[in-house]
Amino acid sequence: MRLVLFLTFGCALGALSIGAGSALAAGDVRAGAQGFRACAACHTLESGRHLTGPSLAHLWGRKAGTMESFSRYSPALKSADIVWNDETLDAWLADPKAFVPGNFMTFRGVKDARARADLIAFLKAAGGDGSTGQTAQGNMMGGGMKGGPQSQNLKALESTQQVTAIRYCRDTYRVTTTAGELPPFWERNLRFKTDSSETGPARGRPAIMPAGMMGDRASVIFADPVEIGEFIQKKC
Numbered sequence: 001m002r003l004v005l006f007l008t009f010g011c012a013l014g015a016l017s018i019g020a021g022s023a024l025a026a027g028d029v030r031a032g033a034q035g036f037r038a039c040a041a042c043h044t045l046e047s048g049r050h051l052t053g054p055s056l057a058h059l060w061g062r063k064a065g066t067m068e069s070f071s072r073y074s075p076a077l078k079s080a081d082i083v084w085n086d087e088t089l090d091a092w093l094a095d096p097k098a099f100v101p102g103n104f105m106t107f108r109g110v111k112d113a114r115a116r117a118d119l120i121a122f123l124k125a126a127g128g129d130g131s132t133g134q135t136a137q138g139n140m141m142g143g144g145m146k147g148g149p150q151s152q153n154l155k156a157l158e159s160t161q162q163v164t165a166i167r168y169c170r171d172t173y174r175v176t177t178t179a180g181e182l183p184p185f186w187e188r189n190l191r192f193k194t195d196s197s198e199t200g201p202a203r204g205r206p207a208i209m210p211a212g213m214m215g216d217r218a219s220v221i222f223a224d225p226v227e228i229g230e231f232i233q234k235k236c
């Protein structure tokens with residue numbers, strides 16, 4: 001399966017370089033897959049699945065800032081009048097701030113032209129041209145990005161992560177899960193978030209996720225912001 005996919009991409013890449021036309025040398029898809037790790041915290045290649053940034057599936061030929069299902073585009077990108085192709089992507093990735101002043105992508109860019117060409121080749125092979133991005137991304141990256149915190153289904157967590165109650169007293173939160181009470185959290189170390197997507201938690205059953213390296217911080221993720229106030233009991 002994997003071999004077949006690589007062969008397919010190999011051929012696509014071959015066709016690309018023969019097709020010339022582009023001023024850029026065709027990049028290395030495998031190296032580009034490594035490079036995409038810098039993007040994966042904010043972008044998927046799955047159609048319609050947005051993180052901090054919009055999904056990068058079906059990118060080629062799309063006008064910048066126009067995917068209706070993504071609600072956080074900057075006015076700058078929306079009005080930039082750019083169509084994504086090898087050249088515009090190269091300019092954007094080289095220096096996003098200079099290419100579209102005032103955009104909301106907090107990313108410095110990729111200074112190395114070779115690395116950009118590799119990334120562009122990967123984006124194209126992995127669904128940027130309209131093919132099935134999800135499969136390609138999973139295969140190209142050895143599935144490594146799928147296990148990321150952003151893609152976990154919060155309805156299917158272990159009992160130690162399903163929150164049943166949160167008590168607040170003075171500067172301390174006490175969190176109870178289906179498996180029992182956790183060590184107390186200093187109030188500045190517990191964050192409250194929401195995830196209203198399909199993979200978010202069930203209503204009334206927020207999820208607690210460890211944060212940071214020391215074990216003293218965590219995030220509680222609710223299905224809806226109105227739940228936050230209802231759920232937390234002020235009680236000593």
Ligand code: HEC
Nearest residue numbers: 038039042052053054064065073074077103104105106107
């Ligand atoms: C820290 C988060 C973050 C990182 C890292 C990041 N991006 Fe983005 N990206 C965004 C956001 C947010 C936007 C929307 C920008 C706007 O509307 O101004 C965006 C927009 C884009 C767009 C335009 C999409 C469209 O629908 O028009 C492309 C293409 C893109 N990013 C590619 C990349 C690539 C490739 C990388 C890695 C080399 C990357 N980004 C790294 C957050 C990020």
